[in-house]
Amino acid sequence: MAQSEPHPRQNHLLAALPAADAERIFPQLEYVPMPLGHVLYESGIQMRHVYFPATSIVSLLYVMEDGASAEIAIVGNEGIVGVSLFMGGETTPSRAVVQSAGHAYRWAGQALKNEFYLAGPMQRLLLRYTQSLMTQMAQTAVCNRHHTLDQQFCRWLLLSLDRLSSNELVMTQELIANMLGVRREGVTEAAGNVQRAGLITYQRGHISVIDRPGLEARTCECYAVVKKELDRLLPYSDGL
Amino acid sequence: MAQSEPHPRQNHLLAALPAADAERIFPQLEYVPMPLGHVLYESGIQMRHVYFPATSIVSLLYVMEDGASAEIAIVGNEGIVGVSLFMGGETTPSRAVVQSAGHAYRWAGQALKNEFYLAGPMQRLLLRYTQSLMTQMAQTAVCNRHHTLDQQFCRWLLLSLDRLSSNELVMTQELIANMLGVRREGVTEAAGNVQRAGLITYQRGHISVIDRPGLEARTCECYAVVKKELDRLLPYSDGL
DNA sequence: GGCCGTCTGTGCGCCAGCGCCCATTGCAAC
DNA sequence: GTTGCAATGGGCGCTGGCGCACAGACGGCC
Numbered sequence: 001m002a003q004s005e006p007h008p009r010q011n012h013l014l015a016a017l018p019a020a021d022a023e024r025i026f027p028q029l030e031y032v033p034m035p036l037g038h039v040l041y042e043s044g045i046q047m048r049h050v051y052f053p054a055t056s057i058v059s060l061l062y063v064m065e066d067g068a069s070a071e072i073a074i075v076g077n078e079g080i081v082g083v084s085l086f087m088g089g090e091t092t093p094s095r096a097v098v099q100s101a102g103h104a105y106r107w108a109g110q111a112l113k114n115e116f117y118l119a120g121p122m123q124r125l126l127l128r129y130t131q132s133l134m135t136q137m138a139q140t141a142v143c144n145r146h147h148t149l150d151q152q153f154c155r156w157l158l159l160s161l162d163r164l165s166s167n168e169l170v171m172t173q174e175l176i177a178n179m180l181g182v183r184r185e186g187v188t189e190a191a192g193n194v195q196r197a198g199l200i201t202y203q204r205g206h207i208s209v210i211d212r213p214g215l216e217a218r219t220c221e222c223y224a225v226v227k228k229e230l231d232r233l234l235p236y237s238d239g240l
Numbered sequence: 241m242a243q244s245e246p247h248p249r250q251n252h253l254l255a256a257l258p259a260a261d262a263e264r265i266f267p268q269l270e271y272v273p274m275p276l277g278h279v280l281y282e283s284g285i286q287m288r289h290v291y292f293p294a295t296s297i298v299s300l301l302y303v304m305e306d307g308a309s310a311e312i313a314i315v316g317n318e319g320i321v322g323v324s325l326f327m328g329g330e331t332t333p334s335r336a337v338v339q340s341a342g343h344a345y346r347w348a349g350q351a352l353k354n355e356f357y358l359a360g361p362m363q364r365l366l367l368r369y370t371q372s373l374m375t376q377m378a379q380t381a382v383c384n385r386h387h388t389l390d391q392q393f394c395r396w397l398l399l400s401l402d403r404l405s406s407n408e409l410v411m412t413q414e415l416i417a418n419m420l421g422v423r424r425e426g427v428t429e430a431a432g433n434v435q436r437a438g439l440i441t442y443q444r445g446h447i448s449v450i451d452r453p454g455l456e457a458r459t460c461e462c463y464a465v466v467k468k469e470l471d472r473l474l475p476y477s478d479g480l
Numbered sequence: 481g482g483c484c485g486t487c488t489g490t491g492c493g494c495c496a497g498c499g500c501c502c503a504t505t506g507c508a509a510c
Numbered sequence: 511g512t513t514g515c516a517a518t519g520g521g522c523g524c525t526g527g528c529g530c531a532c533a534g535a536c537g538g539c540c
Contacts (some may be wrong), residue, residue, distance in 0.1 A: 087370060148496075412488090420525075425529090
């Protein structure tokens, strides 16, 4: 996608809206910056807005009583942050943090709910996206149980890059460790392995993918499952 | 709850329906047996019905390519099996298996969808339940990452018992191991520890809880989070 | 009452990831 | 350029859970 003008259609959910709905909704959206590390929602706190990431990535992560954390899902330009607003719960026990800086389209919670109850295309899109989010969470649970850190690192990298439509990522190993819920040193080792295999280069927070097929071969099935399910639920053609 | 007559209100979602909706919906439900091990849905296969467990428990579990498995959520009389029908995806990449035999109320998928699109109380209940299910999945992911098998065993036991409104469970260690995605021997050890601590008795597939507060103290925070979130989203009073 | 299959308990060696500590290396700000 | 700090890379010993193999123990069935 061209970097050019910001436009709501950079977000795939918004892009999938029919013209009539888009005309009604787009004027309600606000284009806002998403600085790295910014906390959009805190666990248990009432949300006022939802966010449709355009050029940013948001992590949904769970912070435990002892401070340990784990990411449960990644949201980028394929989705929306704040599903609990239309699901009815208003809050969730998780935190939403900007993982990769950029921009997003912000929408007032009440406006979203009004639109949702019209039971039109937006409702359909939101529900289908929510299902894909559930798949991602479920897969994260499975992956945490069964797969090696190397595999999880690759999965995480691929999922993140897909959501940026890029093959570069700015992210320290420390942050990745927080996301994956592992030691920083563990990420150092995993990243080192992948780098030695010639699949990426990693220099002080800058990851570049050299061999994407190689990465996909190295990761576990979890990545493919999540991707396939998203494609199935929300087919997106870039040219739309 | 009295064991007496089967009645849809044994399921908390159905019980929460206002009289008018209940009168419309209940006649469409079919009271069906749920034999142990019965597979309600297979990964990727179109679903024809949803199930409201009354006296049974259903595990949503993920089976990997190599045969390893992991449970991502437990559904009992507090919920419904088959959320992807109204979420729009029709299928999920997971499998639904009866984990504790009993009965459930079955509802035709199309009837459910018709009701859902009325945007009445049933829709609200279903969406809120789905959110609680997401919490459970997320918590499972976190728990898999950070907590010991002992803690996970306690969490699993408590979640299961809550969904049976009982303090006894019929379940071999082999099955529990499949659910938790660990070795059978691991479960033997965890169960042994908990039994030696005087919190349960375990005899050839029959688990009885002796000291419930003790169990709750021994498990991780994950149990409380899931329970609290369910109570918040779907408050249920037994006398309703 | 005896047999058999299922379920449970235990004992190895093994390894991935943890917690802790410190060495090195770039980038950036002055 | 120098200095300072964030970021990365490695080296310990430790432990929880794995894979495997086998020994009891209970329960149902004939």
